[in-house]
Structure formats: C-alpha cells, structure tokens
Amino acid sequence: MITITDKHNCCGCSACVQACPKQCISFEEDEQGFRYPLVDKAACVDCGLCEKVCPVLNAGEPRHPLAVYAAINPNEEIRRESSSGGIFTALAEAVLDESGVVFGARFNDQWEVVHAYTESKEGLAPFRGSKYVQSRVGETYRQAKAFLQQGRKVMYTGTPCQIAGLKRYLGKEYDQLLTVDVVCHGVPSPLVWRNYLRDITANNLSQIASINFRDKSTGWKNYSVKICGQEETPFVNESYRKNPFMQVFLKDFCLRPSCHTCPAKSGKSGSDLTIADFWGINDPDWDDDKGTSLILVHTCQGQQSLDSCNIPKKQTSYEDAISHNPSIEKSVAENKFISLFWQQYYNDGLNNIQSLLDKTKPSIINRLHRKIRRLI
Ligand SMILES: Cc1cc2nc3c(=O)[nH]c(=O)nc-3n(C[C@H](O)[C@H](O)[C@H](O)COP(=O)(O)OP(=O)(O)OC[C@H]3O[C@@H](n4cnc5c(N)ncnc54)[C@H](O)[C@@H]3O)c2cc1C
Ligand code: SF4
Ligand code: SF4
Ligand code: SF4
Structure with a gap:
C-alpha cells in the first residue's frame, strides 16, 4: 500500500x-x-x-534521443498562441485528422489547471500555451485507457512524471498511443497560484477572461505574463522577470518537492517525443524571436508522428539542445531559502517578496562564471 x-x-x-x-x-x-x-x-x-x-517506485531508465530537431509551426497565429514553436498543435492536429483524441492541460472555470481531452481542433485552443502550475490529472488515465480499448488513436501530453504515471497505469504498450512530454523545470504550487489570482482580482476570479503565461508581444525570449479581464486594461501585463508569481516559480521557492529529485527526466518517462523551447538556437534562419520548438525523438512511433505532421524542421545535435536547457536532464537544486519563503508567504503572501528575491541574486562573480561556462 x-x-x-x-x-x-x-x-x-x-x-x-x-x-x-x-x-x-x-x-x-x-x-x-x-x-x-x-x-x-x-x-x-x-x-x-x-x-x-507508481512511477517513483518504478522509475524508468534514462534514454538518449534517437534524433533531435528544431521546428516551427508555419501557421503564424497558432505559433503566436503557443509558448514555443507550436509543435504541440501540429502533432495534435495530425492525431485528430485520424479521428483520434488529444489529452492536455487547460484552465477550468476557477482558473485551476486540469487535464482534459478533446476530439476537435477547436478544442485544442485551451491546451495551447504553458501553464506554470501543477495540473490535476483527474480521471484522464482511465479515460485514455477506455479510448485505447475502443481502438481509437490517443495523444496524451503532460509533464514527464504524468507520462510516466500514465505508462505505468496502462501497464502495456498500445500501438495507437502517442505520448508527448514537455521538458519540465518543475511545477509551482497551485495554492500560491490560487492566492495570487485572488489578490490581483480582489477575490473575484470570475472577472478574469484570459491568462497567458507566455505572451509573445514582447518577444519569445523576453515574454510577458498577461491576465485580462472584461475591461480594456489588463490585470497584469508585465515581463516575466517582474511578475511576482513567475519570480517565485523561477527562483524555485514553491516547486513540488519531487521536482528537486525528478523521477522522469532524461527520457525516463517513456514518452515517444519530448518537446521544449529551443533556447539558444544558434541559427538566424530558425530564430525570429517568435518561438522555436525543440523536439527530442525517443521512439520510431514518435518519429513517424513527427514526419506525418509535415512541418518545417531541421535536424540538430543533442549537445546543442542540452547546452541551454539543463532541465532536460537535471532537477533544479533546492533553494536554501525555501523554508524562509513559506514562513514569509503564510504571513504576508507575495507582498514584500523582493527582499527574499534579492538574497538569491547571484553575485557578479557567479554571473561571470556562468557566462564563461556557457561560452565554453
Ligand atoms: C510546468 C512547465 C515547465 C516547463 N519547463 C520548461 C523548461 O524548463 N525548458 C523548456 O524548454 N521548456 C519547458 N516547458 C515546455 C514549454 O514551455 C512548452 O510547453 C513546450 O515547448 C511546448 O510548446 P509548444 O509551442 O509546442 O506548444 P504549446 O501550445 O505552448 O504547449 C502546450 C502543451 O503544454 C502542455 N501543458 C501546458 N501546461 C501544462 C501543465 N501545467 N502541465 C502539463 N502539461 C502542460 C499542454 O498539455 C500541451 O501539450 C515547460 C512547460 C511546463 C508546463
Ligand atoms: S491499490 Fe488500493 S487496495 Fe490495493 S494496496 Fe493500494 S490502496 Fe490497497
Ligand atoms: S500519486 Fe503518483 S507518484 Fe504519488 S504515490 Fe501515487 S502513483 Fe506514486
Ligand atoms: S520536474 Fe519532474 S517531478 Fe516535477 S513536475 Fe516536472 S516531471 Fe514531474
């Protein structure tokens, strides 16, 4: 038990x-x-x-990808709505074209993040875009299994641990199943998210009309967090570097503890494909700052699905991919101020978080070290 x-x-x-x-x-x-x-x-x-x-008690083996690609969805509108290059939608549309079912993470009416499925291309829109909160898987493993048993094609997307959990739950391979995980930095606390939304809306979440963690109007690399209501002025429209929720997420103050010892990175999830941002893509033909996807292919089934969606892609090396994206393999270290963060959070929420953030700023020497390491 x-x-x-x-x-x-x-x-x-x-x-x-x-x-x-x-x-x-x-x-x-x-x-x-x-x-x-x-x-x-x-x-x-x-x-x-x-x-x-349990995917923690039965962790998979690390895998080196069979192939690595940079890719861009040629549909500009879809790419703009997607966090990276829009490869998720391209893969999903190919599955739907074969009367398949696509599972992904979306907001519910309380702006919590939950897993759900769609059988239509219009239904893909809520799945588009990264939501930086742990999503609730709910009953979706059972639902996916039922579709598979009916012989339907199923694409299931999520974090590596969610894919690892699905594969353990299913307990056998299905030819019609395509599993796609995202490279995962870690998932922040749903409680911190819920309270943050309550703060910015004066406790009236029903005023929120849309949330975009990765608004690209300021660029793919320098993205903004945008939270709109019914009025013209958004609740939030600021660089991710200035947004308090993103700051505590990216400083690793409120990640799920398991994200510091992730059981599913490095291909251990058993997914067919892993998708991510191609940070550091060093090719002007593939970087217009509107978003470029990185794709790691782990299985022949993954390669076939990628080929079937017929989008422009360029093969590259794993070394290129990993050099600017350590989250592919490494779990983030535990911030030594985590307990202090929670202590302060229970007293004062995200107010006055700046002094704590300042404590974790890397020194000039550390920053220089990092730069040199990157250059090497
Ligand atoms: C919590 C989290 C951390 C991430 N960390 C990194 C990272 O460190 N480095 C990196 O390169 N990329 C990271 N990504 C992945 C990246 O942000 C994009 O999601 C990915 O590149 C797919 O982009 P896209 O343009 O193809 O499609 P998009 O339309 O942007 O992606 C949508 C896909 O993301 C899934 N998704 C969205 N939110 C969640 C969620 N909360 N839980 C599970 N699945 C979700 C959807 O189900 C769908 O499959 C992370 C994503 C998430 C959700
Ligand atoms: S699966 Fe349920 S019944 Fe079986 S050991 Fe676990 S808790 Fe008990
Ligand atoms: S929720 Fe998942 S990781 Fe946690 S104990 Fe259950 S199976 Fe294991
Ligand atoms: S870092 Fe690992 S444990 Fe945490 S959500 Fe991502 S895949 Fe799961």
Missing part, C-alpha cells in the same frame, strides 16, 4: 488513485497546495497495485 513518508517521493501523478480497485485512495492537499494520496486502510485489501503503478 502506498504510504508517503517523504514528499520528495510523490510527484502527484495520481496513477495510484486511478488504479486502486477498491477506490480507497483519496488525494489530499497539503499546506503548500500539492496533493498527495491517502489510503483508507480499513478498505484496502493489500493488492499492491498502487505500488506497482
């Missing part, structure tokens, strides 16, 4: 919750807003299934 004694050992994929034949595992939110499984011991029959499907 699943027992969480160290929170680093649960990525919250919910494979155990969905697999339990007695439905005696519930998901409880902790004080940081992350959900963990809790077993009703009286109802448990000790079948061991929850442990069998």
